[in-house]
Amino acid sequence: MKNSLKIERAIKNLTQDDLSKLINVSRQTINSIESGRYVPSAVLALKISKVFEKPVNEIFKLEDSD
Amino acid sequence: MELISIIRYIIVVFYFVLFGYLFPKSGTTYDLFKLRLNLYPYWMKFVSIALIFSCLIMILVIDNFLDERVQTFIAIVNLSLFIFVFSKEKYEDEFSEQIRFKSFTYAFLTFLAFAGVFGVACIGNLDTVYFGNNLFIQIMIGVSLLVSLTYFYYTKYRLQKENR
Numbered sequence: 001m002k003n004s005l006k007i008e009r010a011i012k013n014l015t016q017d018d019l020s021k022l023i024n025v026s027r028q029t030i031n032s033i034e035s036g037r038y039v040p041s042a043v044l045a046l047k048i049s050k051v052f053e054k055p056v057n058e059i060f061k062l063e064d065s066d
Numbered sequence: 067m068e069l070i071s072i073i074r075y076i077i078v079v080f081y082f083v084l085f086g087y088l089f090p091k092s093g094t095t096y097d098l099f100k101l102r103l104n105l106y107p108y109w110m111k112f113v114s115i116a117l118i119f120s121c122l123i124m125i126l127v128i129d130n131f132l133d134e135r136v137q138t139f140i141a142i143v144n145l146s147l148f149i150f151v152f153s154k155e156k157y158e159d160e161f162s163e164q165i166r167f168k169s170f171t172y173a174f175l176t177f178l179a180f181a182g183v184f185g186v187a188c189i190g191n192l193d194t195v196y197f198g199n200n201l202f203i204q205i206m207i208g209v210s211l212l213v214s215l216t217y218f219y220y221t222k223y224r225l226q227k228e229n230r
Contacts, residue, residue: 025159028225032161035228041160 003060005034008052023047070138077141084145088152106153114146114153121146131201140204147211151218165221173214180206 009019016030032038049056090102121139128136155162
């Protein structure tokens with residue numbers, strides 16, 4: 001699964017630290033999601049989509065290998 | 067009653083209390099990747115570190131593994147490791163929960179591997195020095211808890227390094 005979290009953050013001018021505080025997770029979690037090492041749960045993905053005011057499937061996209 | 071026997075009873079009571087606290091109160095979820103354990107508070111990590119170091123010093127001072135007191139101290143070290151493994155991190159979220167879940171899996175596999183290897187090694191040896199030996203079982207539990215701790219903190223360290 002790929003995601004556009006980094007781009008969305010840049011658009012909203014948010015640092016990893018800011019985003020982590022908004023959704024109550026650690027900065028490592030955000031970093032791991034951005035680098036694709038960690039796929040968040042549906043709850044966390046929905047929290048992220050709420051922050052960026054975009055549907056989940058616009059931020060997180062399935063790849064052919066998924 | 068000897069002091070060492072009283073300490074042993076206290077350890078048993080502590081295990082019961084700690085297990086009782088740890089067990090999830092809402093067991094209705096099928097979210098397998100969320101353990102939903104009632105982890106102990108963060109400050110208990112410091113208590114367990116203090117206990118581990120004081121017990122290790124006592125073990126080194128007595129310096130005889132067959133001594134009853136040393137075996138009791140090893141049991142306290144195991145209890146402290148148990149507290150350390152099951153206490154909260156400063157920042158708890160679903161990612162740390164998943165790393166913890168994986169570390170438990172590795173600890174369980176280590177325990178099984180230990181039991182399997184020594185179980186086979188002891189076939190035909192009825193007066194075995196392994197499974198009849200309390201010290202060996204204590205060490206097996208301790209090693210499994212250490213594997214869990216090592217995996218958890220090594221993964222966290224690697225993530226922090228990558229983040230810099």
